[in-house]
Amino acid sequence: MYNFDFVKPSSIKEAVEALGTEEAQALGGGQTLIPTMKQRLAMPAKLVSLSGIAEMKGVGKNAAGELVVGGATPHATVEREAGDYPALAELARHIGDPAVRNRGTIGGSLANNDPSACYPAAVLGSGATVVTSNREIAADDFFEGMFTNALEDGEIITEVRFPIPQAANYQKFEQPASRFALVGVFVAKLKDGVRVAVTGASEEGVFRWGEAEKALSSDFSPSAVEGLSVSADGMIADLHGSAAYRAHLVGVLTKRAVAAAG
Amino acid sequence: MPEVTMTVNGKPASGEVEGRTLLVQFLREDLNLTGTHVGCDTSQCGACVVHVDGQAVKACTMLAAEADGAEVTTIEGMAAPDGTLDRVQEAFKEHHGLQCGFCTPGMVMSAAALLRDTPKPTEAEVREYLEGNICRCTGYHNIVKAIMAASGQEVSALAAE
Numbered sequence: 001m002y003n004f005d006f007v008k009p010s011s012i013k014e015a016v017e018a019l020g021t022e023e024a025q026a027l028g029g030g031q032t033l034i035p036t037m038k039q040r041l042a043m044p045a046k047l048v049s050l051s052g053i054a055e056m057k058g059v060g061k062n063a064a065g066e067l068v069v070g071g072a073t074p075h076a077t078v079e080r081e082a083g084d085y086p087a088l089a090e091l092a093r094h095i096g097d098p099a100v101r102n103r104g105t106i107g108g109s110l111a112n113n114d115p116s117a118c119y120p121a122a123v124l125g126s127g128a129t130v131v132t133s134n135r136e137i138a139a140d141d142f143f144e145g146m147f148t149n150a151l152e153d154g155e156i157i158t159e160v161r162f163p164i165p166q167a168a169n170y171q172k173f174e175q176p177a178s179r180f181a182l183v184g185v186f187v188a189k190l191k192d193g194v195r196v197a198v199t200g201a202s203e204e205g206v207f208r209w210g211e212a213e214k215a216l217s218s219d220f221s222p223s224a225v226e227g228l229s230v231s232a233d234g235m236i237a238d239l240h241g242s243a244a245y246r247a248h249l250v251g252v253l254t255k256r257a258v259a260a261a262g
Numbered sequence: 263m264p265e266v267t268m269t270v271n272g273k274p275a276s277g278e279v280e281g282r283t284l285l286v287q288f289l290r291e292d293l294n295l296t297g298t299h300v301g302c303d304t305s306q307c308g309a310c311v312v313h314v315d316g317q318a319v320k321a322c323t324m325l326a327a328e329a330d331g332a333e334v335t336t337i338e339g340m341a342a343p344d345g346t347l348d349r350v351q352e353a354f355k356e357h358h359g360l361q362c363g364f365c366t367p368g369m370v371m372s373a374a375a376l377l378r379d380t381p382k383p384t385e386a387e388v389r390e391y392l393e394g395n396i397c398r399c400t401g402y403h404n405i406v407k408a409i410m411a412a413s414g415q416e417v418s419a420l421a422a423e
Binding site: 001030031 | 280281305330
């Protein structure tokens with residue numbers, strides 16, 4: 001990895017200032033960024049660690065009853081402290097492995113928007129709000145395709161606000177070597193309808209399966225999805241699974257998620 | 263170059279590092295604590311697991327500068343100063359939880375973190391916790407057995423696989 005300047009601010013304001021220079025890059029837990037830098041696929045001149053910013057860590061609830069997760073909160077903390085949103089805690093419990101979960105953060109995962117990451121499914125599937133250093137972004141406006149999102153240069157994810165659904169579940173079909181989602185489906189039954197978000201499957205990254213949402217909003221049962229299918233066009237195909245296989249898994253995992261959510 | 267100061271195995275340690283210096287490099291090359299191994303260097307294999315402020319982390323995927331001010335425990339810090347092995351190390355020895363030994367430092371550090379949070383894990387919990395620690399020799403059976411024994415549980419009932 002090429003060398004870089006390292007800074008570790010203790011407030012959001014200082015971090016935004018530090019990120020204001022050319023080729024500065026925010027560092028979450030580094031569980032993706034450090035391996036990427038080792039391969040010289042990223043070579044920032046300056047890394048701005050977000051791990052020393054106390055106001056960006058932890059899990060709580062706000063006055064609106066939303067679960068609020070600080071942008072620099074590690075997966076292990078969400079696993080332990082998101083008891084008010086069990087499907088989210090359970091999702092966090094299956095990211096990577098225990099040591100990775102002690103470092104990797106929700107903000108880092110969303111900023112990276114890996115097409116096979118778990119958190120994007122929870123954020124899009126819950127209709128969460130991504131709060132940054134200068135604005136609030138609805139989940140529907142945040143994800144813009146594989147490894148891309150609405151964040152501008154130097155913008156930091158400070159927290160994520162999740163409305164707590166009446167029922168929710170995440171089903172992840174693991175790619176056996178990496179443990180990333182070969183396909184993952186997050187289903188949430190909210191007061192204004194059902195949302196279904198799919199990760200791991202599409203070349204475009206996480207997406208909502210509108211047809212299933214419509215069917216499940218009128219009948220929240222696995223049989224409501226029976227007969228529905230997503231097209232294999234634009235699905236990821238690699239040695240772990242063909243496009244058609246991934247498309248098939250979307251239906252299977254959606255049914256399982258609905259059954260498990262009850 | 264930035265200076266880092268941390269407590270490693272109960273003793274103060276400091277040194278100059280580059281921004282890119284990994285925690286595992288600082289431990290091995292600057293402090294000569296070579297018990298922490300680098301296997302894959304891609305955060306898959308777990309040979310480099312150490313504890314940072316009590317949390318198991320992969321030292322190949324954490325910058326040394328990020329550990330500034332932290333308490334770090336490596337495999338060298340597990341045994342008592344008189345050489346008495348930690349209960350996990352003792353159990354690995356007793357139950358032959360290793361063959362080549364390369365993954366063992368990471369296995370022991372992961373197991374110690376598990377037992378701190380879950381003093382009496384089930385066999386399934388042990389296997390799940392070791393998801394990020396890869397052993398290419400043992401087939402894991404004796405590693406799991408050793409960790410179950412270290413937790414004070416009966417292991418004779420664990421069937422050989």
